[in-house]
Amino acid sequence: MQKILILGATSAIAQATARLYAVEGAAFCLVGRGAERLEIVAQDLIARGAAEAFCLEADLGDCEGHQELIQQGDTQLGGLDLALIAHGTLGDQTAGQADFAIALNELQTNFLSPVSLLTHLANLLEPRGRGALVAISSVAGDRGRQSNYIYGAAKGGLSIFLQGLRNRLAPAGVRVLTVKPGFVDTPMTAAFAKGPLWVGPEVIAACIHHGLAKGREVVYAPWFWRYIMLIIRAIPERLFKRLKL
Amino acid sequence: MSAYQSWGRFPRVEQDARPLSWRHQPLPLAGLEGPVLAYGQGRSYGDACLNQGGTLLTTRRLDHFITFDPQEGLLRAEAGATLAEVLTFCLPRGFFLPVTPGTRYVTLGGAVANDVHGKNHHRQGTFGRHVTRLELLRSDGSRTICSPQENRELFAATIGGLGLTGLITWIELRLLPVVNPGLAVENIRFGGLPEFFALSEESDAGYDYTVAWVDCLAKGADRGRGIFMRANHLDTPPGKAPKPPRRGLVIPCQLPGWLLNPWSLKAFNALYYHWPRREVVGQVLDPLGFFYPLDALDNWNLIYGPQGLVQFQCVLPMVDAATVLGEMLTLTARSGMASFLAVLKVFGDLPSPGLLSFPRPGATLALDFPIRGRQTWDLMAELTRLARQAGGSMYPAKDACLRPDDFAAFYPHHRELDNWRDPRFSSSFWRRVTGQEGQ
Numbered sequence: 204m205q206k207i208l209i210l211g212a213t214s215a216i217a218q219a220t221a222r223l224y225a226v227e228g229a230a231f232c233l234v235g236r237g238a239e240r241l242e243i244v245a246q247d248l249i250a251r252g253a254a255e256a257f258c259l260e261a262d263l264g265d266c267e268g269h270q271e272l273i274q275q276g277d278t279q280l281g282g283l284d285l286a287l288i289a290h291g292t293l294g295d296q297t298a299g300q301a302d303f304a305i306a307l308n309e310l311q312t313n314f315l316s317p318v319s320l321l322t323h324l325a326n327l328l329e330p331r332g333r334g335a336l337v338a339i340s341s342v343a344g345d346r347g348r349q350s351n352y353i354y355g356a357a358k359g360g361l362s363i364f365l366q367g368l369r370n371r372l373a374p375a376g377v378r379v380l381t382v383k384p385g386f387v388d389t390p391m392t393a394a395f396a397k398g399p400l401w402v403g404p405e406v407i408a409a410c411i412h413h414g415l416a417k418g419r420e421v422v423y424a425p426w427f428w429r430y431i432m433l434i435i436r437a438i439p440e441r442l443f444k445r446l447k448l
Numbered sequence: 449m450s451a452y453q454s455w456g457r458f459p460r461v462e463q464d465a466r467p468l469s470w471r472h473q474p475l476p477l478a479g480l481e482g483p484v485l486a487y488g489q490g491r492s493y494g495d496a497c498l499n500q501g502g503t504l505l506t507t508r509r510l511d512h513f514i515t516f517d518p519q520e521g522l523l524r525a526e527a528g529a530t531l532a533e534v535l536t537f538c539l540p541r542g543f544f545l546p547v548t549p550g551t552r553y554v555t556l557g558g559a560v561a562n563d564v565h566g567k568n569h570h571r572q573g574t575f576g577r578h579v580t581r582l583e584l585l586r587s588d589g590s591r592t593i594c595s596p597q598e599n600r601e602l603f604a605a606t607i608g609g610l611g612l613t614g615l616i617t618w619i620e621l622r623l624l625p626v627v628n629p630g631l632a633v634e635n636i637r638f639g640g641l642p643e644f645f646a647l648s649e650e651s652d653a654g655y656d657y658t659v660a661w662v663d664c665l666a667k668g669a670d671r672g673r674g675i676f677m678r679a680n681h682l683d684t685p686p687g688k689a690p691k692p693p694r695r696g697l698v699i700p701c702q703l704p705g706w707l708l709n710p711w712s713l714k715a716f717n718a719l720y721y722h723w724p725r726r727e728v729v730g731q732v733l734d735p736l737g738f739f740y741p742l743d744a745l746d747n748w749n750l751i752y753g754p755q756g757l758v759q760f761q762c763v764l765p766m767v768d769a770a771t772v773l774g775e776m777l778t779l780t781a782r783s784g785m786a787s788f789l790a791v792l793k794v795f796g797d798l799p800s801p802g803l804l805s806f807p808r809p810g811a812t813l814a815l816d817f818p819i820r821g822r823q824t825w826d827l828m829a830e831l832t833r834l835a836r837q838a839g840g841s842m843y844p845a846k847d848a849c850l851r852p853d854d855f856a857a858f859y860p861h862h863r864e865l866d867n868w869r870d871p872r873f874s875s876s877f878w879r880r881v882t883g884q885e886g887q
Contacts, residue, residue: 215469215509239472243512250513250525251537390509393467397451403508 204254205229206280208273210263210320211290213240215389216339218247219408220287225253232276232283234259235290263290264312266319273323282331285415286324288317288338293391299353306353313357318364325368328377335378337411338365342383342423345432348448369420381421382411385428452504455749456493457756458819458848461500461876469509471526471617474589475872476505483874484587486611488528488555492562493759493816494848495876496610502874505615507557513537514618521623522580527557527616534621535736543623544681544735546578550791552740557616562845563608563805567657567679567739570796574807576607577798578622586614587872596801605868608802610844612878614870628682631657631732637721641672641770641777645811648794651678657738663717664790664815665710667781672774673721674792679738698746705753708818710784717788742789752787755819759846760828761806762813762835763795769811772838776831780815783827789816804865806843814846825849844877855881 205224209217212233221231225248233241233248238260245256257279261272277283292312299306317338328334343351344358362381369379386392386401402425410424423429438446452465465487466476477484482502489508490497498504507528514524521543523534531545532552538544549564558564563576572578581595584606594603606613638644644660651658655678662674732738742748749757764772773792780786791814800807815831817824828849835842841858842850855862862882869878879885 240470243470243472246514247512250516250523390467390469 206232206282206284208232208234208276208280208283208286210234210286210288212244212258213237214289214291215391215404216384216387216407216411217287217289218244219404220289220411221248221253222251223408223412225249225251228252228254230255230280232257232259232279234261234263234272234276236260236262263316263320264308266316269316269319270323273320273327277327283334285335285337286320287411288320288336290316291339291391293351293354296351296353309353310357313354314360317361321364321368325372325377329372329375332376335380335415336368336372337380337382337415339382339384340365342385342428342432345383346435346443350448378415378418380411380414380419382407382414382424383421383428383432384410384424385431452487452490452498452506454494454497454848455491456758456819456848457749457752458758459495459498459500459876461495461498463499463502463504465504465506467506467509468528468615471510471512471583471585475585475587475615477587477872484872485875486527486557486561486615488558489530489553491551491554491558492844493757493846494844495880496562496844496847497558498876499874500876500879507555510617511555521625522620523623524581524618524620525556526618527560527582528555530555531559534623538623539629542625542627544626544629546622546624547572547575548739549575550740551743552736553743556619556621557611560607560616560619561609561611563800563802563807564845565795565807567659567677567793569798569807570652570658570794571656572624573796573798574608574800574802574805576801576805579607579801580620580622582606582619583617584614585617586870591617602868604801604803605865606802608800608805609865609868610804610875610878612865612869612873612875614873626681628684628686629735630682630686631679631735631738632682633677633679633730633732633738635730636676636678637673638676639670639673641773644672644674644676644792645770645794647676647678651676652794652796654680656680658793660792661720661788662777662790662792662813663721664777664780664786665714665717665784666721667778671777671781674790675721677738679732681735695746697744699748699750702750702754705755705818705820708752708787713787720788752816752818755821757816757818758824758828758848759843760813760815760817760831761843761846762831762840763806763808763810763843764813764835764838764840765810766794768838772834772840773811773813776813776815776834779827779830779834783823785817785820785824785827786815787818790814803861803868804844804859806841806845808841810840814843844881847877850881852881852883 213235241258248256294309340362341358343355344362365381384407388401407424410422414422484503485499487504487506510526510528512526516523548566559575563574565574584592657679660674660676666673794811795807797809
C-alpha cells in the first residue's frame with residue numbers, strides 16, 4: 204500500500220492524480236485549504252478504494268508551519284512513500300507588473316512555498332533512503348515570455364530547484380519527479396478560451412502516474428510539450444524578444 | 449460565442465458559463481440577471497442543454513464519488529460524474545449500469561434530467577427507476593433530498609425534468625450486479641417491420657437487451673429491413689478482469705457535409721445489412737462495444753458537416769405502430785437524407801417515474817439527419833405530424849424543432865413541471881416549447 208502525502212490536495216490535478224492511486228488502495232494525507240473541500244476529496248478517494256484519507260487543513264503559503272505539517276502528515280501515514288506538491292496560483296501578470304506586492308505573493312505561493320516544503324521533505328526522506336517527491340512545475344518555466352514571466356520565473360526557479368534536489372538525493376535513493384504541464388482545463392484557467400492543445404487534469408494525472416511507474420525524471424504533460432518547448436527554447440533571444448508570446 | 453454546444457451542434461447560441469467545483473458551495477448566482485442551467489457533457493442533441501442569453505453552470509468538475517455500498521450496489525456520486533467514470537469504477541467490482549443510453553459520455557445528472565433509457569427498457573424501465581435518492585440545490589439556497597419516498601412530487605418533477613427544477617448536486621444509484629459484464633449476443637437479419645415485431649415479442653421474455661438497426665434507405669419490398677440484436681450478460685465469471693474502458697479515436701476536424709450522400713449511405717447500409725450471416729451467435733467479452741459502438745469515434749457528430757445534425761426520436765402506441773413506422777420509413781427513404789443511425793426498439797410497460805419522462809409502452813424509432821436547410825425541416829415537420837397523429841410522443845433530449853402546440857400534445861403535464869421549475873432555471877428548449885422565446 205502506497206502512503207501518499209498531497210500538498211494542495213484540492214487542486215484539480217492533485218485530485219485526478221489521487222484517484223489513480225485510490226483505485227490501487229493507497230492511503231492519503233490530504234493537505235490544503237478549506238475543511239469542507241478536503242472532506243469532499245477524502246470521501247471521493249475512500250469511495251474509489253483508498254485505504255485511508257486523513258485531512259490536514261493548512262495555508263501552504265505560510266512557510267512557518269511547514270516543518271510541523273510535514274511531520275504531522277508523515278506520522279499520520281506511518282511513514283510516507285510519496286509526496287505530491289500541487290498547490291499553485293496563476294496570478295494576473297499585468298497586476299504583478301504594476302505592483303511588486305502582487306508579484307511577491309505569486310513568487311511566495313509558486314516558488315518559495317514549494318521550496319520550503321521540498322526542503323523539509325528531502326531532509327525527512329534522505330536518511331531513510333527511500334521515497335519519491337513529485338512537484339508540479341510548468342512549461343511556462345522553460346522560457347520567459349511577456350505574457351506570464353512572473354509565474355514563469357517562479358515555475359522556472361522551481362524546476363531548477365528540483366533538478367538540484369534530484370542530483371542531491373539520487374545517491375540516497377530518493378526520487379524526484381518534475382511535472383511540466385502545458386495548458387490544463389482546470390478552475391485555475393476557467394477564464395481562458397480553450398484551443399486544441401488544452402487537456403483535462405485527468406491527462407496530467409495519467410502522465411504523473413505513468414512517469415512515476417517508469418522512474419522518469421522530468422515529465423512534460425502531455426508528451427508533445429517537450430517538443431513544443433524544444434522549439435520555443437531554440438528561438439534566438441534576439442528574435443524572441445520581438446515576438447508576442 | 450460560447451464554446452459550449454449541444455451534440456447536434458444546432459442551434460448555435462450566445463451564453464455565458466460558470467464552472468461548479470464543490471457541491472457544498474451555494475449556486476454562483478451573484479451578478480447574474482438571466483436564467484441559469486446546469487450543463488454536463490452536452491450530449492443532448494438539440495437545445496435542452498443550451499441557454500441562449502443566460503448562463504450555463506458547468507458540472508464537469510462536480511464529479512466526486514461520495515459513498516459506495518458494495519452489499520447493496522448503491523453508489524452515491526456528484527451529478528457531473530459520467531457513466532464512463534462509473535463504469536470504470538464498477539466493472540471490476542462486479543456491477544454494471546442498471547440502464548445505459550447509447551453513449552457512456554453523459555453525466556449522471558444528465559441521465560436523470562432526461563430520464564434516459566436503453567436496450568433493456570423492457571426489463572428495467574428508465575434510468576430514473578434506479579435512482580434511490582438525489583439532492584436538489586435551488587436558487588433560494590435550499591437543499592432538498594428527494595426520493596420515491598421523500599418529497600415525491602419534486603422527485604418526479606426532477607426525473608426527466610430537463611434540469612429545470614434546480615441543480616442536482618448528487619444522485620444515489622442502484623447498480624446492477626453481474627456475474628460477468630460480457631455478453632452473449634445474437635444478430636438476426638430481418639426483412640421487414642412485421643418480422644421485427646415478431647422477433648421483438650419473441651425475444652423480450654428471454655433477453656435482457658434487445659434493439660434493432662433499420663436500413664432507413666431501403667424502399668419497396670426491402671422497406672423496414674434491418675438487423676435485430678439481442679443479448680444477455682454471460683453467467684460464468686470472466687477468466688480475467690475486464691479491461692478498463694478506453695477513450696475512442698478522435699476525428700481531428702470537422703468533415704465536409706458531402707461525405708454523407710445518398711450513395712455513400714446506401715453503400716454503408718447495404719453492407720451493414722448483409723454483413724451478418726442469417727443468424728450470428730457470439731460472445732462479446734467487452735460489453736462496451738455492444739452498448740457504445742459510436743463511442744469508438746470520440747466526436748462522431750463532426751461527420752455531419754458544418755451545419756450539424758438533428759435527431760428525430762418518437763414513440764408510437766403499439767396498435768398502429770407498424771403502419772406509422774412504415775410511413776415514416778417511406779418518407780425518410782424518399783428524402784434520401786437519413787444516415788446509418790436508425791434505431792428501432794419496443795419499450796416495455798414499466799412505468800417511467802418522471803413527470804415528463806419520454807419512454808412509455810410502444811415502439812420507438814430514432815433517426816438522424818444532417819442539417820440541409822428547408823429540406824431537413826420539412827421532413828422533421830412531416831415526421832412530427834405523423835407521430836402526433838398516431839398519439840405518440842417525442843424525446844426532448846433529441847429535439848431541436850418541436851413547436852409549442854406539438855409539445856403540449858406530446859406532454860400534457862408540462863404546465864405542472866413549470867410549477868416545480870426553479871424560477872432562476874430555464875433552457876433554450878423550455879422557452880421554445882412553452883412559447884416564451886424572446887422573454
